[in-house]
Amino acid sequence: MSYTLIHQDKNSKARLGKLITAHGEIDTPCFMPVGTQGTVKTLAPGELEDCGAQIILSNAYHLFLRPGIEVIKKAQGLHNFISWHRPILTDSGGYQIFSLALLRKVSDEGVEFQSHIDGAKHFLRPEDIINIEQELAGDIIMPLDECVHYPCAKDYAEIAMRRTIDWAMRSKAAASKNAMPNTKKRQLLFGIVQGATYEDLRKECSQRLIEIDFDGYAIGGVSVGEPKTLRYNIVNFILQFLPLNRARYLMGLGMPEDIIGAVEIGVDMFDCVIPTRYGRNGTAFTSEGKLTVRNAPYIEDFRPLDPICSCYACKNFSRAYLRHLFNTQEILGAKLVSLHNVHFYLELMRNIRKAIAEDRFVEFKKAFLSNYTSN
């Protein structure tokens, strides 16, 4: 069993758990910094470790296109190639094929698409994606799924959902066929719940995936343009069907307040580009809310981004200096604010876990939100 439920918060559905993978254990609820191309943008592996990252996310689609799977195979796997020796989750690229690829033709067999890099045509079946992910040798692998945008007509959402189930089944079959080459422990394979904003589709998808039996369950197809309340409701709706003895992963979220809200209803895992993307674009997350570093009020503000933060950026640099770096487009600015944001997110997760362990998650949430201004 890969997931162990350690403690259930007494006043909410928040749960403390442990996920066991080939490269080590992960405390949940956890946040996975996104390292699509085999790097969490601007951060070296050692810096991620200093922030307390236990797992990062990478992407089969991107690595398949560049540098190509053969290169990573010759490097003896992704961990070795990128010199990150803690767990890695590889996303299938389902999302990218639907968001980045130029032309795509989805059929029951697989996806035909044109590379967003050089326009070359590729055809990938769910089995191919699993094969790629096995070559990458990540600890947790995601099957190919079909993600639809919001709004999506129900008849198409249903087609995509059924296709996702079929692909999930084929992915599991493909995954169990091959043993992992470089480790004794097997890769964990998660199922991805689709079904857009339709409760009956989401319910059916959840149940069918559970029948197939995965190591964990992800909720996909969220944050694709739908209103926040609708998203929250559909996630909450799905969670009731997911087994308590498996990790639940909400894909692609989110803002700090959204993560806290999702933990409260029982989500264990998150990934999101927000801390690094926003960091690169000059927005920092602090205990008081978002801080747009490049804004004029910070020209002569010599305080750190967040006075209560213990990250390298906050210990050494002022808002004024960081603003200057953004103003002059110096890459150090992107790096320091990314570092701060990743630290902030991971510190948030540590505090969340501590609060759950002590049965005071609800109080923690209240205290956090009373300081923190959203929007």
Next chain:
RNA sequence: GGGCCCGUGGUGCAGCCUGGUUUAGCACGUCAGAUUGUCGAUCUGAAGAUCACGGGUUCAAAUCCCGUCGGGCCCG
């Protein structure tokens, strides 16, 4: 001493010849917003100009004419 060119938001330019269709356009900069299984990307919005100054012609002048000031170049 003579001749020529130029003067338009913070910066660089367009518009002027053929006056009205320009509430003066563009780029960069500035200010602000977006960003959710990636984006050193991109998008959106805003502020900012008595069109060097003065006079004239005209129903109407950044635009045509005269003068002044400022900058540059050429001839002596």
